[in-house]
Each structure stands twice: as structure tokens, then as C-alpha cells.
Amino acid sequence: MNRIDRYTSWLFFGYFMGGLLIFLTLFTAVDAMSTISEYKGVSTTTIFTYYLYSFPDIISKLLPVACLLGTILTLTNLNKNNELVALFSSGMSLLRIATPVLFWVTLISLGGYFMTDRLVPRANTQKNYILYYELKKEPHRFSTVKTNKIWYRTKDAIFNIKTLSAKGDRAQGLTMYFFSDAWDLIQMITAHDVEIKGSQWLLNTGTVTLFTKDSSFPLTTDFKTKSIVMAEDSKDLQSAGQTAEMMSQGELKHFIMKNKDAGLDTIAYEVGYQSKFSFAFAGLVMSLLGLPFSVGRGRSGGTMINLGICLGLVFAYYVMYSSGITLGQHGSIPPVAAAWAPNILMTGLALVLLKRLKR
Template sequence: MSLLFRYLTRNNAFILLPTLGVGIGLYVLTDLFERLDNFIEAGLSAGMVLTYFVVKTPLVISQILPVIFLLSTVIQLCLMARNRELTALQAGGISLGVVANSMILCGVFWSCVQLGFSEYLGVAGERESARIWQEEVRKKNLAATVLHDVWFADGDWIVSLKTLDPKAQGTGFSGYELSEDGLGIERIVQASSFSAAPDHWVLRDVRVYTPAAFSQVVQPELILPLAQDPETFRLVSTTTKPQQLPLWQLGEAIEQLRSSGSNVESLRTAWHAKIAYAASILVMAFVATAIVSWKDNIYIAVTLALVVTFLYYAVYTLGTTLGQRGLIPPFAGAWSANIIAAAIALWRLLPLLLRRV
């Protein structure tokens, strides 16, 4: 690890951390002013309000870290240019491309930090803050939320549920077992109630119909080898966000819902968007270096960085929206902003990155 790299990364952290603190403060104050009336009407204590914002802070960090990294890197490079440090480096035979490589490595590090906050602390904080908002402010009992009219496929079974509660229990089970060729129905199973376990479902008050034999059997209980996890269906309810699941759990839910015949374009886009947003910090390293290589005046460079941030989020939002609606592939929707920003920045930086020291 060279002395120059240590110097650049240390300065980057010294600028980024205070800037991040200011960003968190502005975000929290804005959110507080927007929700203050709701907190007062709900009669929340100061401690509960504080808890709401404390548990939400990791999510806030993961959301604003890309723009904070872009601004801090632009400020750092502009200060180096104003202090003639970049000129001294170039006079010593060290091109801006070497500095850009160090900023890119910083971007890789902060991308990992963002992903960690987003998928660990951020997920837990988002769930808890959503619970406080719904239960303490909106006075909704999320534990009592019941889904209605759920359909899914599992192996040879097509299943319909009248109700499904958060405890993986419900009423109105109707299951249709398909024949081996998939063209007929071997059995029809109906039950007044059921409960789901990880590898089987227990049905109660059961009636089994066999169309080929024109027979009917009544049983007090029946166990079916269904592997479908009922919790995955909460992803398609209006109160649940895909962002409230870690990356790996969201991937598992996508596979289960896909096998059950559900449309998973929205969830696949959300899965790609999680990775793309973390990778955006690496892209911002290219963008920041490209901006300063073109104009190292701190006022112009920071203004341009803010404009780039606005355009990036506009393209990112548009792409994810189109991907969630199935108008473009999920990968293209989630990664379009990164690809466009990186392509423009590399067009400016490529000669610098290829230049030998």
C-alpha cells in the first residue's frame, strides 16, 4: 500500500464522514417535519420518536451514501487541485489516472459498507421503523393482517386459500392434484382449515374427491407434502416492501414465487436494484474524477455533481419502475443508470487511466 494511497483514502474519510453526518441530520430533520403532525396526533412519546429515527438511521446511511461519496470525492479532489497537489503529482510523473485508481478503490470499500448497512442493519431498521409507523402511529395491528384469495402451484398441486394469517394458518383450502401428463386431475382436496410447516401442510376437516372413481372420502386430518412457504406471499401484499427482506431471502422468495406461477418481475428488479445501488458508489468514483478532470473549480464541480446526482436518480427511478412493470428486463431496469453514468465518465477518464506513470 503506497503512501499516496493512504493519504488519499485518509483524506477521503475525513471529508466523507462529516458530510455524511450533515446528510443524516438534514434527512432526519426533513422527515421529522413531514411526520411531526402524525406523531403528535398519535400521542407518541419523545422516546418512541427518537427510537423511530435511531432504527431508521442505518437505512438513511445506505440511501444517501452514494451522493455523499460523490460530493466528498469531488470536494477532496478540488481541494487538492486548489492546493496545487495535483499539479505537484503530475510534475513528479504521477498522472490523474493514478489518483483515479485510488478513488475507485475507495468506491469499492464504501460500496461494501453500503451493502452491509442495507442488507443487515438497514433491513432490521426498516422493519422496526415500519412497525412503529404502522402500529404506533397508524394504529394498525400488523400481526393480525390476513391475506385473502391466495393461489399458488407446488409440484403437481394447484392450491387455493380463502384466508391466510401471519401464523401460516388459514381457512378454505382447495387443492387440485394434476395427473402425470398435466392434462387431468387425480384428486381434489378440500379442507375447512389448515396450518403450514416448512416441509408439509396439515389439513383439518378434509374431503378428498377422486374424479376417476367418482368417490369421496371424509378425513379429520390429512398431511400434504407441500413445500411452499406462506410467508413469501406477503411480498405481494400492499403493506410489504421487497426492501424489507435481505438480498438472500429476497432471492429465495423469488424462486418460490416463480415456481408457484406468480409474476416476479417486480421482485427481480428489486433484487438487482439492491446490488446496483451499492455498485453506484463505485460509479460515483469514476464520475467524481471525471468532473474534476474537466473543471476543478470547487463551486462549479459541486454544482455539477448535484446535477449529476439528480439525473442519476431520475434515470435510476425510471429504470426500476419500467423493470417492475415488466416493460424492460429487470437487469436493464436496475442497472441502466449505472451503465449510462459509467460510460460517460469512462469516455472522459479512459485516456487518463491508461496513461502510464
């Protein structure tokens, strides 16, 4: 890097870190006020720990916005001080001037991807544990999702499932353990597959094992079909199907393959898998799109206008991104198109605008 690149890099990091801290502080403060008012009587330590585990997910979602803000304010500052004019006069193009910024944005995007893949799933698991155990006081709603099993607890039973459809209406590999009020094991049920209709479950091809004090050995019988009525809180299992954010990329890939082998719908998981890749580069896409808007009004004191443009670009990207994800989860478009179309379209628009700018 030459002196100009180092100067541009320092400007970018100053605006990037400042924007990230401001966004993180505002988001946390507003959300914390809502949480404290909703869950009264919760200790300060619990609230602090809850948000400590929330930070990785919040930061990963704010990185693209901070990258865009840093890019726009860096070039706006250069333009306002007539430094861009000098650089243009020396034969440097806008893309060349912004090269160190785009380089750091790329590294930040890669770092954000690894944080989302490795740190966020574990942090989200701990955050949800605190949410259901300490804040909501509903521990039976907390489910632990792994690559091959989903563990779940209701008021009188513990069970695990090997595969669960994205909608939560079909499952395979069920094992249920029922307990008495004294938490003595009284019954175990296994089933090859299950149809879930709210609290009404239809089990196919399984066994029922009874544990009684009158018999030294468990009593086991087979069944082809069996209907059982679960507790009302078992309906919450249907929200456990959307688990992409709780798994790393490798775990999610294995989970998709296992569901496909079981003949279950994997569309929502596939969209989540692709979106982990595509969203990691949202900051780079936004920064490219922000370049043409960074040099037009800076000299006339249009910093606030550029900030408004920044917010508009963020809004437009997120609307397009969320729309694509929704369409993909409903099977309207392929998962790859759902996750990558916003990046491709926005990058194409950025290149067209840069070419028309002729700088």
C-alpha cells in the same frame, strides 16, 4: 500505500464523513419535523426509536452521494492547492492519483451492500412495526413477511399466505382464522389459491371448519369455490406484494423461486433482487463519473460549481435508476437490464470523459 496515497485517503475520509453526517442530519431533521406535526402526542422515545431503526436504510441510500461528494472535494482541494499540478508533473495520471479514493469507495460500497442485505431488512421490519402500532395506531395494517409465509391481521381475523403475487391480486396457500369479539376462535378457512379483488376474495379448493360450543369436535366441509367479503382494511394486503426491501438477498431469492414454482408473477421481485446488487456500486459509478469534473475549475475557486455538478450527477443517476426500475417492474425491459443499465451507461460515460481529459 505511499505517503501521497495516505494523504489523499485522509482527505477523502474527512469529506466523506462530513458529507454523510450533514446529509443524514438534514434529512432526519426535515423528516422528523413532518412526522412530529403529523403524529401529535407521540412520545419523544417513540420518535427516537423510530428514527434509530430508520438510520440503516437512510445511510445505505446516502452512501453513494457521500462517496461522490468526498471524491469531488478531495480532488478539487488538491487542484486548488496546485498539488495536482505537482503530481501530474511527476508522471502520475488522474486515475492513479484517484486510485486510493476509488479503493475506499469500493470497500464502502461492499460494506453498504452487506448492511443493506443483513441490517436494513430487520431494521425496516422494526420501523414499520413502530409506524403502524405506535404512530398510525393501525396495527392491523402491519404484515410480517418471511421467506415462505405472509402473516396479516385484520380487525376480526388473522391469516397467512404462502405466496403472493407482486400486484397482490393472487395468492396461494391461504389459512384464515376468524375470531369473536372475545377473541375466541369460531372459524378456520383454508384454500389452495385465491383471487383478490379488493375486499372481494374468490377462494378455490379448500375447507371450512367451524368451532362451536355445542359440539365437542370441529365441523369441517370442503368446497371447490367460495366467495367471501373481507373487511375494508384487507385491501391493504395488496400493498404487501412489494416486499423486496423487507428481505435479505438469500430470502428474496428463495421467495422468487417459490413464487415461480407457484406460477405467480415475479418480475417486481426479480428487479428488486438485481437492484440490491447494482445500487451497492452506485457510489463507485458516481465517483468515476465525478473525476473528470473535479480538475477543471478548482484552481479558479470553482468549488461551488463542482458541488453543483455533484448534485447534477446525483440527480441524473437517480432519474435514470428510478426510470429503469419502473420500466423493469412493468415488464418493459428485463430485470437485469433495468437494474444494471444506469451503472453501465454512467460508467461508459465516465471512461469516455476520462479518456478525453488526457490526464
